[in-house]
Amino acid sequence: MSNDDKSSNNVELENIGRRKFFGKTAILGAGVVAAPMTAAMFASTAKANAAEYSKNKAFVHPGDLDEYYGFWSGGQSGEVRIMGIPSMRELMRIPVFNIDSATGWGLTNESKRIKGDSANIMVGDTHHPHMSMTDGRYNGKYVFINDKSNTRVARIRCDVMKTDKMLTVPNTQAIHGLRVQKVPYTKYIVCNGEFEVPIVNDGKASLEDVSTYRSIYNVIDAETMEMAFQVIVDGNLDNTDADYDGKYFASTCYNSEMGMSLGEMITSERDHVVVFSLARCEAAVKAGKFKTYNGNNVPVLDGRKGSQLTRYIPVPKSPHGLNTSPNGEYFIANGKLSPTVSIISIKKLDALFADEIKPRDTIIAEPELGLGPLHTAFDNKGNAYTTLFLDSQIAKWNVQDAIDAHNGKKVNYIRQKLDVHYQPGHNHTTMGETRDADGKWLVSLCKFSKDRFLPVGPLRPENDQLIDISGDEMKIVHDGPAFAEPHDCMMVHRTKMKPLKLWPRTDPMFAETIAIAKRDGVDVYSENKIIRDGKKVRVYMTSIAPTYGMTEFKVKLGDEVTVIVTNLDKVEDVTHGFCMTDHGAQMEIGPQATASITFMANKPGVYWYYCNWFCHALHMEMRGRMLVEA
Numbered sequence: 001m002s003n004d005d006k007s008s009n010n011v012e013l014e015n016i017g018r019r020k021f022f023g024k025t026a027i028l029g030a031g032v033v034a035a036p037m038t039a040a041m042f043a044s045t046a047k048a049n050a051a052e053y054s055k056n057k058a059f060v061h062p063g064d065l066d067e068y069y070g071f072w073s074g075g076q077s078g079e080v081r082i083m084g085i086p087s088m089r090e091l092m093r094i095p096v097f098n099i100d101s102a103t104g105w106g107l108t109n110e111s112k113r114i115k116g117d118s119a120n121i122m123v124g125d126t127h128h129p130h131m132s133m134t135d136g137r138y139n140g141k142y143v144f145i146n147d148k149s150n151t152r153v154a155r156i157r158c159d160v161m162k163t164d165k166m167l168t169v170p171n172t173q174a175i176h177g178l179r180v181q182k183v184p185y186t187k188y189i190v191c192n193g194e195f196e197v198p199i200v201n202d203g204k205a206s207l208e209d210v211s212t213y214r215s216i217y218n219v220i221d222a223e224t225m226e227m228a229f230q231v232i233v234d235g236n237l238d239n240t241d242a243d244y245d246g247k248y249f250a251s252t253c254y255n256s257e258m259g260m261s262l263g264e265m266i267t268s269e270r271d272h273v274v275v276f277s278l279a280r281c282e283a284a285v286k287a288g289k290f291k292t293y294n295g296n297n298v299p300v301l302d303g304r305k306g307s308q309l310t311r312y313i314p315v316p317k318s319p320h321g322l323n324t325s326p327n328g329e330y331f332i333a334n335g336k337l338s339p340t341v342s343i344i345s346i347k348k349l350d351a352l353f354a355d356e357i358k359p360r361d362t363i364i365a366e367p368e369l370g371l372g373p374l375h376t377a378f379d380n381k382g383n384a385y386t387t388l389f390l391d392s393q394i395a396k397w398n399v400q401d402a403i404d405a406h407n408g409k410k411v412n413y414i415r416q417k418l419d420v421h422y423q424p425g426h427n428h429t430t431m432g433e434t435r436d437a438d439g440k441w442l443v444s445l446c447k448f449s450k451d452r453f454l455p456v457g458p459l460r461p462e463n464d465q466l467i468d469i470s471g472d473e474m475k476i477v478h479d480g481p482a483f484a485e486p487h488d489c490m491m492v493h494r495t496k497m498k499p500l501k502l503w504p505r506t507d508p509m510f511a512e513t514i515a516i517a518k519r520d521g522v523d524v525y526s527e528n529k530i531i532r533d534g535k536k537v538r539v540y541m542t543s544i545a546p547t548y549g550m551t552e553f554k555v556k557l558g559d560e561v562t563v564i565v566t567n568l569d570k571v572e573d574v575t576h577g578f579c580m581t582d583h584g585a586q587m588e589i590g591p592q593a594t595a596s597i598t599f600m601a602n603k604p605g606v607y608w609y610y611c612n613w614f615c616h617a618l619h620m621e622m623r624g625r626m627l628v629e630a
Contacts, residue, residue: 075485078124097124104587192237244328379439
């Protein structure tokens with residue numbers, strides 16, 4: 001073989017994918033040896049790659065801003081992450097259900113008030129972040145996120161990117177699928193209590209009597225973050241979504257057998273999609289046609305089979321994702337164990353609830369896409385993008401062509417299948433869950449990364465892959481390692497967002513702390529003062545780079561000490577911290593914010609506190625002493 005032939009083979013191997021590479025090398029045989037790359041060849045290749053990379057639409061130059069905000073669930077970390085799209089740069093981590101030593105979340109008094117009855121729980125399993133809407137369009141006000149592990153829902157304010165409300169959902173267990181009401185605005189958050197438990201779960205009745213077990217659909221008031229009502233269903237609820245008319249919610253539902261083991265859960269041929277009529281549910285609540293359980297006043301409606309509040313549409317076994325098309329015409333139920341997805345006509349739901357048609361009449365096509373369809377996203381050209389978990393692919397298909405093919409027309413509805421790495425779960429397109437779907441980018445959240453990154457031990461990152469969908473063909477343009485399991489994400493155009501640069505002094509986030517200060521007769525913006533109330537000591541101090549307003553205070557051993565710090569800096573990005581050495585107390589205080597933390601002075605002696613967020617050239621000198629008398 002000549003050197004030219006060897007070079008040709010090298011180029012060919014560089015330009016084909018990993019999967020084809022293995023097949024190609026098997027054909028070539030072990031006798032092929034790559035020609036050594038000279039320094040000149042290496043420099044030429046590097047220059048060409050750099051030029052090509054700079055033309056990549058996903059490349060965001062230093063100093064340039066991303067076009068989209070991405071909100072990623074943090075999975076078992078219990079947080080939410082903000083990504084820049086298309087750079088895939090991680091911009092911020094928002095602690096939600098976890099504890100965060102950088103910001104003091106879970107430690108500060110303000111965060112404990114927000115966490116409420118679950119302030120003692122320091123873990124979470126975040127799954128589905130979704131933004132509030134007005135008329136089916138993101139409004140940049142809130143992002144909502146669920147905690148499957150501890151049955152909670154939290155709200156994040158998008159002006160400050162902080163969690164401001166949290167609710168432990170009663171009467172149910174394991175909040176999973178979550179979406180928002182799209183139209184006319186996000187009045188409600190809807191979410192699934194996935195696991196079936198006894199309605200009265202107090203341990204007094206027989207725990208083995210599975211006839212009392214139920215899964216519950218939960219409807220939460222988005223502004224008050226209090227329960228509006230709940231609906232009992234048959235089966236285990238999985239994923240959910242809302243229509244664009246403000247009339248219907250729908251959820252995939254598995255385990256129609258209500259089995260307690262794997263074998264019992266897969267005996268039936270079909271499961272179902274449960275459709276909820278919002279108007280009928282609200283009317284039932286208003287008419288008092290509900291019950292309450294477990295000592296709370298939450299209205300619980302009966303939506304089991306035969307109820308006028310719901311309809312059950314049979315679909316292939318164990319459906320998973322439930323996604324609404326941006327044109328508002330279809331719910332897509334993803335098959336998981338079936339190679340198909342079920343296209344449900346939302347226009348036919350009125351007739352279904354009027355009992356004019358049968359449930360299966362609402363399904364207008366069930367196109368076959370591949371093995372393990374889990375979730376479907378959409379562009380603005382009538383195309384859908386479905387993750388195929390077992391095939392490790394994204395299937396791009398045309399919805400109308402799939403309907404036409406179902407009706408006998410000879411048309412290929414599959415546009416492309418793209419290999420992703422590996423086992424994709426959720427995917428998301430830019431603005432794809434709103435009327436403003438723009439068809440620019442798709443993110444595939446892959447469950448395994450295997451050979452995509454440097455090995456880091458048995459526990460490996462997942463792989464978030466950015467895919468350009470603006471042309472006729474999908475193209476992977478970026479791999480991004482992610483930890484732990486970013487279960488789902490959403491992407492919103494930056495024009496929808498209005499984050500603040502400084503905290504308003506009247507912000508409700510720390511209003512209660514300031515109210516306590518007023519009762520103590522302290523103006524937190526001008527005074528540094530110690531209030532002693534028996535064994536409780538409240539230390540008020542200001543901070544302005546590079547000094548605290550109080551550089552020394554004295555307490556007695558065993559005192560409960562609350563330190564309240566107000567950041568007087570008015571300069572954007574000048575955040576202060578407060579860290580008390582050897583006491584496990586630290587927190588962040590943003591410009592113009594007030595924050596407080598409480599700890600026990602349980603060690604005698606001298607203990608320094610210092611600013612642990614870099615703020616000034618004399619940052620190291622920003623400190624003070626706590627003197628603890630024995």
